[in-house]
Amino acid sequence: MSGDDAPDEPRRIKSVQTASRIVSVVQRLSNPTLGDICAELDASKGTIHTYLATLEEEGFLMRDGQSYRLGLRFVTLSESVRNETQLYRAGKEEVDALAARTHEYAHLTLVQRGREVTIYESRGDDAVATDYHLRMRETPQHLHYSASGKALLSQFDDEQVRSILDSEGLAEQTANTITDRDELFATLEQIRERGYAVNDEEEIRGMRSVGAPIRGVDGGVCGAVSVTAPTSRLTGDRFKTEVPKLVVETANLIELNLETAVYDRRR
Template identity: 50%
Template sequence: MATDDSGRRTIGAVDKSLRVLEALRSMDGATLAELAEEIDLSKGALHTHLATLSDHGFVEHRGDHYALGRRFLTFGEYVRNSVPLYRAAKGEVDELAAETGECVHLITEEDGLESILYESFGDRAVGREFFLKNREEMGRYLHYSAAGKSILSQFSEAEIDDLVDRHGMPKGTQHTITDREEFKAELERVREHGYATNDEEDLLGIRAVGSPIFSPDGEVLGALSVSAPASRLQGDRFTEDLPRIVKEYVNIIEVNLQTGDVSV
C-alpha cells in the first residue's frame, strides 16, 4: 500500500499498471526494452504487468511489440453513452454538421481542460485530421476555443483565476488571448451575447462559433461549436448567422435534456 501526494492510500501495483498503459499510449506502442527505458521498472516486473493487462484485453502483444488493446473501445463507448448530454446532443450535432457542411464539436470540461464528447463532419469540413488527432490528447486548453470560452463564461472569477493558475494561458497561435484580464473581458462579452468566437486562436485559418449548453437546473454541462475556414466565416456569417444557428441547436439539445429525448 502506498500514499499519493494528498496522503490518501493507493495500491502501488495498480499505479504501476496505469503508468504502463500511459506509456504505451504516449509511445504509440513499444517493445519491452523501450518500455523499460521509459518507466522505472525492471523488465521482469514490466512483463508481469503486461501479461496481466493482456489477459484482460487491455494490452495486445504482437511479436515483440505491445500496444493498447481494443477492450478500451468498449469501455470508452460505455462511458460516453452514460453521459446524458451525449445522448441528448448526438443527433443534433450530426444535423448541424449536415446543415452547415462544417465541423461540429460537442465539448465538456474536465479538470479545467477540454474533453471532446462527440464530433461530426459535414461534407465541406476542413481540419478533420487535426480535430481527430486532438481526440487522442488527454486534454486541450479551454481558453482558445469557442466551446471552451462558452463553458468558461459560466465560471466564477475565482474559478477562472484558479484554472489559469493551474494551467496557464499558453498560445495556440499569435491570435490567442494570453492576458488574464483581457480574457475575463472576453468572457463577459460571451455572457452578454450568449455565444463565443475563436478567431484563428487555436489553428491559423480556422474560425469557430460556440454556445454553452445548460442542464434543466441551470448548470453548464458543455458547449456546442462549429468551426470552418476563416474565408467562409466572414461578416454577418461569423457574427450573426452562425451564432443564431448554433444557439437554435443548443435550444433543442436543452429541450432534449429536459424531456429525455435521446439520439443513441
C-alpha cells in the same frame, strides 16, 4: 486526535496508479517499446514487463513485435461511457443537424479535469481537416484557445477559472492565442453577455470556430456545442451572426432535450 493533526489523506492503490500511467504513456508515445515505457516511468524492466503482460491479457494493451498499443477493449468501454452520458443522448441528433445545416464539423464537448473532451462530432458535407479533428478527439484539449472551451470556462466563477489556469496554464498555440489572464477574463465576460464564444485562429492557423455553452437541468454548465470551419468559409456575417445563431439555437435545443428527459423519468 490533537488539533494539530491533519486529516488522513484518501487512500490510493499504487498498482492501479501505475497501470494507469502505463496506459497513458502508451497512448501518448504511440507504439512504444518496453524500454521506452521504462524510461518514461523510471521503473525496472521486470516490473513494467509484468504490468504490460497483465494489461495485454486483460485486453487493455496489444503487443506488435517489440512495441505496444492500446487494446480494443477500450473501444467497447468508451462506447459504453458515451452511451450512458446524458449530454450525448440529448445532443447527438442536434449536433448532426447542426453539421448538416452548416456543412462543417460540429462538436459536442464537456470538461474533464480542467480539459475539454469531445464526446461526439458530426461531419458536414464540406468539412475539412479530418486528421486534425481526429487528433483533437483523442486527446483532452486546453480550454482557453477553443470556442467550446472558452464557452465552458465562461460558465465557471472566477475562482474556478483561476484554479484551472493554475493547473493547466495558458499554452500558446498560435500568435492569436490568449496568453494573458486579464485578457482572458475580459473575454469570458464578453462571452457571458452575448451567449457564445469564438476562436479566431487561436488554436490552429486557418481555422475558426463558434461555440456555445449548454446548461444542465440544475442550471450549471454541462457541456458545449461548436462549429469549426476554414477562415475562408467562416467569415463576414457568417462568422459574426449566422453560425453563432445556429450554434446558440442548437445549445438551447440540447438543453430542452435534457430537461424533457428528466421530466419523462419523473412521470
